[in-house]
Amino acid sequence: MEESMVEAKPEPKQLPAAQQPQGPRRLFGQPLVRNVIVGVVALVLFYLLIGHLSQYRIYQLSQVGPYLIALVGLSVLTGQNGQISLGHGALMAIGAWTLTLMQLHTKSPLWLMLIASALVTMVFGALLGLVAARLRGPYLAGATLALALGLPDITTRYQSVFGGYQGLEVSQPNAPSFLGAAATPTEWLAIIEMICVVVVMILFANLLRSRVGRKFRAVRDDEIATQVSGISVPRTQVLAFALSAAAAGLGGGLFALVSGNVSPGGYTVVLSISLLAAMVIGGTGTLAGAVWGALIMVYVPGWATTLSQKLSLNQSVSANLALAIYGFLLVAIIMVAPVGVQGIVRLVIFKIRNLRKEPG
């Protein structure tokens, strides 16, 4: 391959060593190795951490995982590919019911059920992507909103299959024997989630560095320049939607496991909008932003409730006050950090680096 180019250009300019391609680096290059190491370290730290937490804290922490995975998908779709989705709550629902129905009707192992929630939702996401590729901006928001509003009703329309308003029970998996009798189902679920989070983060981090990631960003920034570069805009958009939906589906499957049941009330349009808000607050388009967003989604409402209860008001006032505090905090974060929490983190890191560079 290189020899054919030498003819066209007799004296190829040598690039600095750092820029030289290192073999087939597209998938198995250094960034992947680095990400895997970071992921494994995070996994080990997480395992050590849950040994020191109460069961309730672990349960709370395990709510972060599903949101985090769904947010990674949404953030890549919106931040990297420029497509908005108000329907990711509904996509989570598809993943959740896929896992639940498989658990109910088959004897599949857990890993298969989780993969199936991702794949089934990916198919739905690809179909949605076909529609989305023809729509832009507010029209796309409207179409995905329709999904978020309509899908929960299907579960009540076909009660015998989906369980109606009551929903369906989901049993939590027991820890395998090699972890010892000490591991409770709650702990085991937290570990499963962390594994899923690490795998999803590594896959998406590498995807965004690859030519697929470059295509996503090109489509977001300038469709005409992208098309004339020989890239199909609709195909790229459908791919982005499908991958994003797969993440949402896996998140939904895990969410069903954590909640112990699935019912339409858990996957209303409010969930879709909360995901969108968390994405913006965390930092749109970044994987780290999805982590912040998921933490905020799980912990901030809890703090708001604790805060309003401390004021010893009557029950109905304190319940509403919790919502108001939550809303106020979201507005405050947006005003302080218009580019999200991750934007602030980056700015701080940048400033610290600059301080170090300044001579004494």
Next chain:
Amino acid sequence: MLTVENLSASYGPVRALSEVSLAVERSRITAVLGANGAGKTTLLRTLTGLVPAGSGKASLDGAEFLRRAPEEIARMGIAHVPEGRGVIQELTVEENLRLGAIWRRDIDVQAKMAWVYELFEPLEPRAGKPAFTLSGGERQMLAVGRALMAEPKALLLDEPSLGLAPLVVASIMSLLRRLCDEQGLSVLLVEQNARSALSVADDAVVLSLGRVVVSDAADKIRNDEALRHHYLGF
């Protein structure tokens, strides 16, 4: 060789191109001139599939390409540098160049990039910088460089001189001439700036209200005072 026969296109009920015909041989530059609204940009956009073509034919080396999807046309070897630079702002200079050859797995991207950096020297030190940090002239260089990454046979440029200083325009034009000769490209150069386009072009086509009103050798048009006054304003 790029051939266009009786090409027509409309925006709804509004006719934008009427039976435009032209031919650009290899290693030749044809300038497309005319006032605002004459149909110059529409001609390029119709050829690259961004505007649906009405009637007519267009082929590159005998292969029909009209009415295909834009990305397919690009993959047939027709590179379009759209008006207003056509670079992806948020991607780095290097990523933009890689994008240009993203569908070609048979070329050495690294060597091709080195070649582009040699053509456009100001780009190399900026390889890792996002494209929005570039000046207007550098963006134009990047847009042309991106178009060249996939080794096209035909290069369609839409107003490369737009908003650039005369000196920068002159250097881009002379580079275009060199590229065209060295690579055997067929170049279709749409320009508002008739004087600089005619200085490098072999042939020229003057459009008015979507029709070809003059089609001749560039130096003949340059020397025809009446025509210049009437259509080109200099």
